[in-house]
Amino acid sequence: MKRKRIPIAPIKGRLYFAFFMFVITLTILGGRVYYWKTVKGAEYESRAKEQQINSYDVMVQANRGSIVDRNNQPFAVSTVVYNVILDSRVLSLKNAREDYRTTQQNKTFAALQEVFPDLDYDELRHGVQINPETGKPYTDNSWKVLAKKVDKEVKEALEEQNLIGVYFEQDTKRTYPLKTLACHIIGFIRGDSKSGIESYYDKYMTGTPGRSFIAYDGNSTAMRQEYDPKDGDTVVTTIDYTIQQYAEDIVKETAEQWPSDAVGIIVMNPNTGEIYAMADSNAFDLNQPDEVLAMSDEEFKETWDAMTEEEKLDYKYNMWKNFNVSSTYEPGSIFKPITVAAALEEGIITPQDTFFCAGYVEMYDEKMNCHLRSGHNTLDVQGALAQSCNPAMIYISQKMGKETLYRYKKNFGFGDKTGVDLPAEENGILYGEDAIGPVELATISFGQGFNTTSIQAVTAFSAVINGGNLMKPYIVSQVVDKQGNIVYENKPEIRNRVISRETSDLMRIMMKATIEEGTGKKAKIEGYSIGGKTGTAQNGSRKVQDKWALSCLTYFPVENPQYVVLAVIFRPEDYQDGKQTPVPMTKKMMEDIIKYKNIQPSYAEDGTAITKKQGTVTVDDYTNSDIFSTLLSLDSKNLNYRTVGTGNIVVNQFPHGGTQVEEGSQITLYVEKGEDDEGTMPVPDVRGKTYSEAVTLLNDSGFEVKTENEKTDGVVLSQNPKYGVSVELGTEITLTMGEQQQEEEEKNTSNE
Incomplete structure (x- = not known):
């Protein structure tokens, strides 16, 4: 029988087709795998991580850097506190026996309720029960913050009980241990808003936050992962805690004695610009900045209750405002040293020049009075400063002209910010040179017709007495990290060279007369060499007679000033000429510094200089020399002096020229009126x-x-x-x- 032949072609076709389909299927599957892995892989991986990490992934705040005084006394510190967290996913114990689950949940909620009784525990209990439809806790958010910023003691008490589902998240809390002290300097934090040093140096104190998150395994076991934060740096101020405390006591006492819009004090090193103290009577507690301290007074409380919300807010803004850098006023007579220094520097006047004061000067329809209405009669330059004579300043300004006086006013920093390292500094108000007519020139000469700030005024005055350098004031000396490395540093900075050392030395010596025999006599301290200038100015319209700024500037020791003090009473109520005065404030401030720093006197009770043995010098022959050039020479040799007689010309001296004496010795000068004045x-x-x-x-x-x-x-x-x-x-x-x-x-x- 013949075998039947099967055709090969159809079989091969079917094999080819099957192979082709296999390749197509493999290609499609490979493409999908490639797509899932490369294109969608990142998305799926992210989803997996999200499911693993759940909803808890938080930033761990760094410990904010401290603020301390120059001797490391803390003004502001951050302490570690904790947020209490309940993880309902863990506390649900979905794979545990019913009796164990109930026991542990009851234990946890009982412990929490004892510490935090105001929480809604019915809601919390429901949240940890398992939803049979989803197999998960009913709560939408398994990680719930129960309490914020609890102390370490609360955390440890809860930890000891080994509560299931309770965790602690580290946080920080800003506290101010000295409460109201230096409140306007230090500033405070309210949410994202900051003031004072807290604002100006925020980037150094903030630090770098860490991270904390929880991951879960397949059995809902929490695995905590943490990355530690880097704490912020410490800000070291130039403030001396003790001097600051003295200053605040003085402004508080003065404000109680003479109610006013504000009372302020600044204590500064005139040579470097370092600020030792800056006090403002409108104090508040940094820990509770919204609390108005005056509310304890029943009369004020009635006034407060009658205020509108807008008025209350304005009151708080004024309370928080740093008067010494953010408020402006007419400087008045504390500007007169600028006028005199400019005229001396330009050679427009000499110390021997005299001026006649009849009690007023008439200009057009203006009658500009001196504070002594009967007049001072004839005064030399030193006398004009000591007696704070307006007509003398007017005559000097007329000699100078508006271009020169305006130039010096700008050179001394008026109208510009000083650059002090505090926020919200004001420029002051300074009109252009074109706006200055004869009347305006006259009023500017004695400190009216423009506005300044206290920090601007004390900085300008310091340039008059420190050798002629306009310094940049500063309130922070350095910023250091945890290892003590200096991250940032402020150093003395000269903004402008405004007058020569010779003019500055002369001014420094002449203004001693203000305290010895002039308008600042109430600031005199027996045994100590002190100079200064007083000031009173009307603020606002001349028809408004009750808006005054009373001021006093003092410095010591005259020979080498280390401290300059500015005290201001701004807009005192019921002002009575001579009654309210800041002069005693500066005296008390200097007395406190002298006691605190144990500064020894320069003069004995009988007025003779206390000799300091520091070497020997040769006395020059000052016969027939003018008194002011003589005093400059004696000062450069570290010699003290006393004068006998009246006049501007030295006619005799003891010891005589050529004598060797110890530094600090006293030279007696006999003076008479010069021939030119006869x-x-x-x-x-x-x-x-x-x-x-x-x-x-x-x-x-x-x-x-x-x-x-x-x-x-x-x-x-x-x-x-x-x-x-x-x-x-x-x-x-x-x-x-x-x-x-x-x-x-x-x-x-x-x-x-």
Whole structure:
């Protein structure tokens, strides 16, 4: 029988087709695997990690760096606290026996309720029960924060009980152990908002946060993973805790005695710009900045309750504001040293120049009064500063001209920020040179017609006495890390060279007279060499007579100033001339510093200098020299002095020139009036006075008097020679008498 042949072609076709389909299927499967692994792999991996890590993945806050004083006394510190967490997924114990699950859940909730009784425990209990439909706890968020920022003691008490599902998340808490002390300097933190040093140096104190998260295995066992944070750096201030405490006690006492908008003090090193203290009477507790301390007073509480919400907010903003850097006022007479220093530096005046003060100066329709309405008569430059004479400053400014005075005002930093390392510093208010007319020039000379800040004023004044350098003030000396390495450092920085050392030395010596015999006598401390300047200025409209800024600047020791103190009473209530004064504030501040630093006196009780044996020097021959150049020379040799007689010229001395003496010795100078001054005197201003008043003043000054047409009725309408002109004694002054047509309203720019 013949075998039947099977055709090979159809079989081969079917094999080829099967192989082809196999390749196609393999290609498709390979493509899908490639797609899942490469394209969707990252997404699936991320989802897997999310499921594993669950919802807990938090940033661990770094411990914020501390703020300390120059001696490491803490102002602001961060302490470790803890957030209490309940993980309902763990506490659900879904794979445990029912009795064990119930026992452990009851134990956990009982312990928590004892510490945190206000939580909704019905909701918490429901949240840890297993939903039969999903097989998971009912709560949407298995990781729940039960309490924030609890102390270490609370954490340890809960940990000892080995509670299932309870975890602790490390956090930090900012505290201010000194409460109100230096509150405006240190500042505070409210959410994302910060003030003071807390704001200015925030980037150094913040640190780098860490990370903490929980991963779960297949049995819902939590596995905690942590990356430690890097703590912030420590900010070291120039503030001396003790001096700051003294300053705050003084402003508080003054504010209670003389209620005002603000009372402030700054204590600074005039040579470096380091700030030792900065106090403001509007204090608040840094730990509770929203709390108004005055609320304890029943009368104030009634006022507070009557305020609108906007008024309450304004009150708090003013309370938080640092008066010494953020509030402006007219400086008044503490600007006069700038006027005099500029004129001396330019050679426009000499220390021997004299000025006549009749109690006022008339300019156009302005009558600019001196604080002594009867007038100072004749004053030299030192006397004009000591007695704070307005007319003398006006005469000096007229000699200078507006271009020169404006240039020096800008050079001394007025109208510009000082650059102090605190936020919210104001520029002050300074009008352009084009806006200065004759009246404005006069008022600027004694510190009115522009605004300054306290930090600006004390920095400018320091340049007058430190050798002529306008320094950049600073309140932080350095920033250090945990290992003590310096991360950032402030050093003394000269912003501008404004006057020569010779002019500065002369000013430093002349302003000693303000404290010895002038308007600052209440700041005198027996045995100590102190200089300074007082100031009083009206603020705002001249028709508003109750807006005043009272100020006093002092420095010591005069020979080599190490401390400059500015005290300000801003807008005192019911101001009475001479009653409210910041002069005693500066005296008390200096007394406290002297006691704290154990600074020895320069003079004995009888006024003689206490000799300090530091070597020997040769005394120059000062005979026929002017007194001011003599004092500069003695100061450069570290020699003390006393004067006998009155005048500007040295006629004799003891010890004599060429004598070897120890440094610190006292040289006695015998002085008389110089020949250039003999026989001449500026003519007093007698306009507006009666005939008898004018005759008395002119005769007492050494002049003869006659009137036109021998008329003596009415008041003096004009005089010849004019007032202020120096003429020989005995000169006849001609007066024109008559009735004043209209009594002009007195424009009073009273200033100490």
